[in-house]
Amino acid sequence: MYYxxxxxxxxxQELGYRVRYEPSSVIxxxxxxASGGGWMTPFKQYYATRNRIYLVRKHxxxxxxYAWFTAYFWATRAVAVTRLALRxxxxxxxxxxxxxxxxxxxxxxxxxxxxxx
Numbered sequence: 001m002y003y004x005x006x007x008x009x010x011x012x013q014e015l016g017y018r019v020r021y022e023p024s025s026v027i028x029x030x031x032x033x034a035s036g037g038g039w040m041t042p043f044k045q046y047y048a049t050r051n052r053i054y055l056v057r058k059h060x061x062x063x064x065x066y067a068w069f070t071a072y073f074w075a076t077r078a079v080a081v082t083r084l085a086l087r088x089x090x091x092x093x094x095x096x097x098x099x100x101x102x103x104x105x106x107x108x109x110x111x112x113x114x115x116x117x
Contacts, residue, residue, distance in 0.1 A: 001047045001110075003055045010059045042095035046112055049077075049099030054108065 009019055053073065060066040077096070084093040102111055 001051065002044070003048075003051045007055055007058070010055075040092065042091045043112070043116075045092045046095040046099040046102075049096045050103040050108075051099075053100065053103045 013019060053070075056069045056073075057066060060069075077100070080096065081093060084090075084096070098112075102108075
């Protein structure tokens with residue numbers, strides 16, 4: 001959940017496929033339909049955090065590029081932690097940290113449900 005379309009595109013490109021834009025195509029998408037509704041739920045915070053780190057590592061071009069991403073990622077997480085703490089959004093803060101911890105522990109796949117967070 002989250003970043004699967006980016007992963008698909010990257011894998012296709014690595015196999016030699018070209019990605020094209022079709023301006024007349026239409027895709028119906030129910031925003032946040034699987035994540036419990038709302039723009040940034042704790043559920044979405046968890047999976048977006050965990051899967052973003054995974055995607056970048058999976059498709060890294062070099063260890064240096066991955067190191068730069070990691071530094072950038074944690075700098076932006078520090079800002080996000082501060083923002084969530086100031087808003088007292090403890091559920092989202094825990095979800096984001098749990099997503100990062102689960103990534104580093106190798107807990108991938110469907111590890112949490114909407115009601116778990």
